[in-house]
Amino acid sequence: GAVVSQHPSWVICKSGTSVKIECRSLDFQATTMFWYRQFPKQSLMLMATSNEGSKATYEQGVEKDKFLINHASLTLSTLTVTSAHPEDSSFYICSANEQFFGPGTRLTVL
Amino acid sequence: GIQVEQSPPDLILQEGANSTLRCNFSDSVNNLQWFHQNPWGQLINLFYIPSGTKQNGRLSATTVATERYSLLYISSSQTTDSGVYFCAVERNNQGGKLIFGQGTELSVKP
Numbered sequence: 001g002a003v004v005s006q007h008p009s010w011v012i013c014k015s016g017t018s019v020k021i022e023c024r025s026l027d028f029q030a031t032t033m034f035w036y037r038q039f040p041k042q043s044l045m046l047m048a049t050s051n052e053g054s055k056a057t058y059e060q061g062v063e064k065d066k067f068l069i070n071h072a073s074l075t076l077s078t079l080t081v082t083s084a085h086p087e088d089s090s091f092y093i094c095s096a097n098e099q100f101f102g103p104g105t106r107l108t109v110l
Numbered sequence: 111g112i113q114v115e116q117s118p119p120d121l122i123l124q125e126g127a128n129s130t131l132r133c134n135f136s137d138s139v140n141n142l143q144w145f146h147q148n149p150w151g152q153l154i155n156l157f158y159i160p161s162g163t164k165q166n167g168r169l170s171a172t173t174v175a176t177e178r179y180s181l182l183y184i185s186s187s188q189t190t191d192s193g194v195y196f197c198a199v200e201r202n203n204q205g206g207k208l209i210f211g212q213g214t215e216l217s218v219k220p
Binding site: 043044103 | 141143145148151152153155160196198200204205207208209210211212213
C-alpha cells in the first residue's frame with residue numbers, strides 16, 4: 001500500500017527556535033497533504049491543508065504565520081513551527097490523502 | 111460543525127473476547143473511516159466505509175448512513191489489538207478533510 005514518511009520522528013528544541021518537519025509520499029504523488037496535531041490522550045485536530053503549487057489553507061484558530069507550510073513538490077510537504085514555545089509541544093501527523101498517514105513527529109519544546 | 115462521538119471512551123478486554131465500538135455523527139457524510147493508532151502513534155486505516163458492511167479478518171464494520179452511526183466489531187481480540195480506535199468522517203465536498211472522534215482506547219489483557 002501507499003507509504004507516507006515523516007522526518008524527524010522526534011525532535012527536542014529550545015523555546016524560540018524553529019523546527020521543520022517533512023512529510024513525503026514515497027510511492028505516489030500527492031497534490032494535497034494534510035497536517036494534524038494531536039495532544040496527549042486527545043484526538044487528531046486538522047491544522048491545515050497543503051496544496052502543491054499554491055498556498056496552504058488553514059483551519060480556524062491555526063496561526064498561518066506560526067505554522068508555515070510549503071508543498072514544494074508532488075511528494076513533499078513541510079511544516080515549520082516558527083518560534084516554538086512549550087505549548088507547541090505535540091505530536092504532528094501528516095497524511096498524503098485521507099487514508100494514509102505518516103508515522104508522526106513528536107515535538108518537545110523546552 | 112459536524113460532531114463525531116465515539117463510545118465507549120475506554121475498554122478493557124480479556125484476550126479472546128469480542129467487542130463493539132460505536133461512532134455517531136451529527137450530519138450526513140461523504141466518507142467514514144476507522145483507524146487504529148498503535149502505541150507508537152502510527153495510524154492504520156482499517157476500513158473506508160461510508161455505508162454498508164465490510165469485513166477484514168477478525169474485524170468488521172457497519173455504517174448506517176441514514177441513521178448516522180457506524181460500528182466496529184472486533185472478534186477474538188488479541189493483545190496486539192490494543193491501542194486507540196478512531197472514527198473519522200469527511201463532510202460532503204470537503205476535499206479529504208477528516209474530522210476525528212475522540213477515540214476508544216482499547217486494552218486487551220493476556
